[in-house]
Amino acid sequence: MDAFARAYFEDYNKDAMILDLRHNLGGNIDSWISAILQRKSVLYFGDRFGRSNSGRHLDWNQHFAFKGTIVVVLIDEKTSSDGESLARAIAEVELGFLIGKRTWGGGIWLASDNRLVDGGIATAPEEGVYNEKWGWGMGIEQQGVRPDLEVDNNPRTFYDGTDTQLVRAIEKIQQERQKLGDKPNPSNPPLEKPDMSLKNEQCAGA
Numbered sequence: 001m002d003a004f005a006r007a008y009f010e011d012y013n014k015d016a017m018i019l020d021l022r023h024n025l026g027g028n029i030d031s032w033i034s035a036i037l038q039r040k041s042v043l044y045f046g047d048r049f050g051r052s053n054s055g056r057h058l059d060w061n062q063h064f065a066f067k068g069t070i071v072v073v074l075i076d077e078k079t080s081s082d083g084e085s086l087a088r089a090i091a092e093v094e095l096g097f098l099i100g101k102r103t104w105g106g107g108i109w110l111a112s113d114n115r116l117v118d119g120g121i122a123t124a125p126e127e128g129v130y131n132e133k134w135g136w137g138m139g140i141e142q143q144g145v146r147p148d149l150e151v152d153n154n155p156r157t158f159y160d161g162t163d164t165q166l167v168r169a170i171e172k173i174q175q176e177r178q179k180l181g182d183k184p185n186p187s188n189p190p191l192e193k194p195d196m197s198l199k200n201e202q203c204a205g206a
Helices: 002-011 030-038 082-092 155-159 164-180
Strands: 016-020 070-075 097-100 109-111 124-127
Touching (some): 030 082, 070 082, 097 164
Parallel strands (some): 016 070
16 A cells, blocks of 8 residues: 555656556555546646646646556456455456456455454454455455456566566557547647637627
């Protein structure tokens, strides 16, 4: 969670994001991160020159809502527990594209109600997860979340410094950018604005 906050709030106004859930052991992050990524702005504001107070493009409501439209999520066989839940959540609401390997496959959550006399806790999987599409286990328990594009990291080349999964994620972002083409960015609109002065016949006659 700390790593996400440090990286996201510094660069939330970028046009693309790679969310690396590899070796993520979970915890309780899925609802918080998926809620942030689902926030969308409905209006933008700036001066007559199309600038915000910060000197960048327009500001927008829903502070810290992700400006971009491209999200790629990296997962692997050690993405587990709530890391898997986050990957499933992003896939379910079509927030991003999953790349990597099938996840660990542990969708029953631990509970902390088994207190011991010495103050310790004996945890055990007790609470399953459910939705209407997948039923119990949500296609996670004993199955794992399957990526949209399966890519494995060769141990030898990875040791030498080549992260093939990350390379594929960057390529996916570049492909999506090409698809978007010259589609205008809502936070960087054209400077032309309607004439609202009394010289405008439509405004004067209103």
